[in-house]
Amino acid sequence: MPFVLTYPLQWLLSRRPAGHRYMHALNRVWALLFIRMWGIPVDIIRKAPMPTGPYVYVSNHSSYIDIPLLFKAIPGFLNIIGKSSLAKVPLWGTIFGNTYITVNRDSVVSRARSIVQARKSLEEGRSVIIFAEGKISDKPGEELMPFKDGPFQLAIAVGVPVVPITMPYNHHFMPDVSGSLRVRYAPLRVVMHAPISTQGLTAADAPALRERVQGIVASALDPAAGGIPEPSTWRTLVAPKRTTAPADAVLPNS
Template identity: 25%
Template sequence: MISFVRWLLVLLFIVLSFPFLCVYMLINPIKNRNLHVACRSYSVINKIFSVRVAVNGFDTISTAKPYIYVANHQCNYDVLIVAEALKPGTVIVGKKSLRWLPLVGQLYWLTGSLFIDRNSPRASIQSLRKISKSVVADNTSIWIFPEGTRNKGGDMLPFKAGAFRIAKEMGVGIVPVTISPAVGDIAYNSLRPTEVSIVAHQPIEADEVARMSAKELASYTREIINNMIPVI
């Protein structure tokens, strides 16, 4: 019953807020800020589900230059944890199939977020290269889940190298991010709060990125993220 009421409240909130959010994002001239606005709005859903998100390390990340944020990906709820931490001027890279989901696809488009074809490595790299041309010019950071799919609470999957190749080509740094596995234990049908954390680690700056191969970067970044699991 508790779960039903919560999901009903979430549905009502989304349906009522979506038109107003769309209008705002359509007229907002600073398009790479739209995702931050959407995240601030929909982070209310965490309160409905009694999810308390501890955000650490993001306040030390400079907004004066773009970064590629890379994080572990366990379940669909990860996006709402990211919503508590995402900095202005950041967009998310998601799989192409999300484009056709009701509301989700429209939100991705309105927030300036980006799609890549996970099923085709060549198409994925081409998409990321196209993205990179505007990212540095607009001082836009991008957020990627480099596992490519959810690990469903198990061991982290190998990181795909595409994001790291683009970081080298763009000449930007990488911010490793760890999302705690507690996100998979949310008690939807209980009033008991769930404590979850999201941690931004010290950036791998552009000069260090340039010294490593994409494969080495992927392995190094994955190790940093994995070493913080489990976190509260």
Template identity: 30%
Template structure:
């Protein structure tokens, strides 16, 4: 019975996401037509994610280690255990944002509009696709757009979830462009909805997100990439262990 209810709730959540996508679609479409409107598109994305979650009884509690200067550009590096992480990060990060995500999202009914416009698709199995994606990311950073890159590259196929090793890409970018990294720990989104919710369903609840203080990169060189990667991994891992 418990699993039946969880799967029924996951269906409710998916229907809510789909329904409010079409409610907000005229605004999303209008703001997606020109890059200068992406700031407004992101505001609508936040509203859409918040409302569609709320209807399913899912809310977000964001805690910041310190006050963040949102006038700066950042690379955001969260751990990844749930589709809810997308909404959580959208709400937690207050400036203009762009996600990097797998290129399969280009074909998604809901995600396709974003990954053809404001977000950046990547096929990590293709060196050419990865090169183009990181080149596009560098251009966004230079324009003051904060990039959100899940350094694990995927939601790990481990339940209960355990963080896997991080890819080097976002850390190399941060050092090359002297952009601070903000680690973000998603503490319990997997308990509300793991992955896409198809296997274990979902439930109402509060998603707890911790936004760490920025890690500065201005004095680092490319030789420090591995150390920076391991530092950010350790920051998130320690928070998960002490939560």
């Protein structure tokens, strides 16, 4: 209902760059309402004070709830790189595509364009969130996929710090399950690690920075909580109890 009622305003704000800051503020309110509506407890852990940005926030990716949860946890005017299919969602997709950065992971041109847009965003003082795995992990909450070099090359080129983020339980609440929407009540956690400076680094240092950040993100995962929750069984038919003996049973006094 809040989305429908405010849609005309959102559409107008998303059409012009000057309105994107206000559009993001609306998206943050929407994210807070969404999380509160489900009654999900969220524990936000900040490992260190966060000086004035901008930053490149690098997070693991495990669930459809990742973006709303990051909008709740990270203050300020944010940009985010999301997959291009998000821009094709009816109504909401147009707003997302106008306000944030979309990328087709299978297109070299699209990936290059997204990095150029992200660099411009950082140079204007707007932090960027990047899922360095490139897509939702095949083993969410348990094992990270290899991080891409792009986020770290970007941070070094612009000279901004990298902030690793770990979300260890999102896949329990709303996992990526093909062909269905599966929701489970699950307390969530966001661990915002200390910023890592990129001052003095060159492009040659990007692989080492990538490995360092991936290790930090992985350190706050909970391997015991890995795996996708099973489908609901509340509608599963229960076989009736047997009321007659099978044909080969031995009956008393037979």
